[in-house]
Amino acid sequence: MSERKRATIRDVAEATGLALSTVSNALAGKHYVTDETRTLVQQAAERLGYRASAVARGLRMRRSFAIGVLIADVANPSSADFVRGVEDVAMAEKCSLFLCNTDGDEERQIWHMRTLLDRQVDGMVLISQHCSSSAVRAFLGGDPPFVLIQRRNFDHRDDYVGSDNVTGLSQALRHLHDLGHQRIGFVRGPADSSSALERLQTFQSHVASLGFHDDPDLIFPGDYTFAAGVAAADRLLRLRRPPTAIFASSDMNAMGVIETAATAGLNVPSDLSVVGLDDIALAAFRSINLTTVRLRKREMGVAAATLLMQRIRERTEPGSEQIFPTDLIVRGSTCPPARPARGARPRRSEVTLG
């Protein structure tokens, strides 16, 4: 293949004796090109192994046929599914995908957005990214369209694909209430996430309506990582009156909570119920068996990319919002609380493997 220099459209023109523009038009499928010239061109192109340079085309058409995807970390199983969904439709639309890991760091995000703009991406998908500060907003003019996933800013009419942050959580809280829990620890999620905020509000309204203990100490400001789950449990379980159940900010976060609980000699669920949020693959494993609120991540990625492609094509005004349903998947990490929650001496956890 790339032994010799790549054939250009000029080579095809010379090979056929036609003009550059005719070759271009023939290949672009313009209707007014004769069938015979078209086949002539196609055959020559085939023979020479000609493929149009996406770079030259991009320069001329001011369209790169590529989109940028910003995400905290693809290596976090909680979020990779979104990316996969986006790629599915990008590929179908013959768009390539620039992957950008921001680690939730605003500066890093801005750096990536800047280079995406330099590359004239046709659009961007921001998965749980910063979208409010003026530094970030400077890149969120209408020009390259963008779609937000999971994190939005109500001051702007952006395109948004999110989850119903009320229903699933509300089912989860009712579930815990029905089991008899009264003190629920809550891991809040990233500070400036709209979804995390909506969940917090849902939580707080249920604290009131279901009569849970209203104690600010029960709310911990961790993010979606495993480490944050460790930190949260570390803190919450040391409270003078620890919670009997913890609602984590994500499944990975829940795993951190469970690990820490186990380290402290507490068994899940008999000593502590834990509810996650995501329904990642491992949540369903028998040995994990995590009760969790399911998010339709891949579908959401598909929806976001589909919408983005539409905006790119039609240049219509943003402001659409698509909310995906959430539902509680009850598994084995929740059960009624142990009798006397106070000062209970921890029981040794029963470990399945080893």
Added chain:
Amino acid sequence: MSERKRATIRDVAEATGLALSTVSNALAGKHYVTDETRTLVQQAAERLGYRASAVARGLRMRRSFAIGVLIADVANPSSADFVRGVEDVAMAEKCSLFLCNTDGDEERQIWHMRTLLDRQVDGMVLISQHCSSSAVRAFLGGDPPFVLIQRRNFDHRDDYVGSDNVTGLSQALRHLHDLGHQRIGFVRGPADSSSALERLQTFQSHVASLGFHDDPDLIFPGDYTFAAGVAAADRLLRLRRPPTAIFASSDMNAMGVIETAATAGLNVPSDLSVVGLDDIALAAFRSINLTTVRLRKREMGVAAATLLMQRIRERTEPGSEQIFPTDLIVRGSTCPPARPARGARPRRSEVTLG
């Protein structure tokens, strides 16, 4: 920001009254440009919000400052870490990264490679991809340099970053042998993976040297997915004389084995020992606690990208190989086999959570 049209280098030239080329040279940091003109240019560029178009630059320099990464599926936790490692160094080198999911499908891989070439990527990283068929080889000339990860072709002197497929596995087999296992099931991994083949050979040589049962039925041709683990266990556990231990092709694969064993009423490890390969985050969780052979994936991604960048810069001949160490992490999914392996009526598995 993108309210008005982007400023071009021409705008900067006009604003300063200098020539385009001078502006370009000043911004490119050419040493012969006067300090005062340089600052003049820089200030004007700053003021106008000028940023060079990566597309135009790419066309002219025939270099896109972007690399392609091909992977089966980013959403599979077994492989996402490689990508993260690659992105770490790409970003440091101001390169962007095109992500391509191939699902292990050769046609899909070829489609992606073709478009990467159309985009004139500076290089490619192929993570466990096809690299032998002539259809694929057609894209693997020297021209855009590439680095293979985990899967190679010995007929070609390619750059390769891989794992030591002997040491870790060999430790694992010795470990099983020391525990008293004699019938080991083995999930082979993808058919045309060199690493999978090396592991199979290692396995077979140990079958001989350690005196394991040499039974072709014990070798199952599954890939790295969870589903393949399910299929493998489904098959292996139904053998007239089932194995007392299974060596999976990956951690996700091992999880499939464990799930299926549990469904069949078998407890891991007391009824069946399972060894994985990867050491993904969840393997260390107390409730999973998987004995596994650790792969240094993120480091390998970093190494591959670093090597690729060097090739891009120096255009030196490929053929380097970097083999990363592997080691056995003994956790709780392995133990001595149950007494009479034959016709043993399965014991109910002890499930930790619910």
Added chain:
DNA sequence: TTGTAAGCGTTATCAA
């Protein structure tokens, strides 16, 4: 040290 001009490989405009 700076300026002029050519060219990277396309597509779009307009004549023929």
Added chain:
DNA sequence: TTGATAACGCTTACAA
């Protein structure tokens, strides 16, 4: 229906 030509925005000889 096809062909000549001008951009697209940059870098790089080469001339001044």
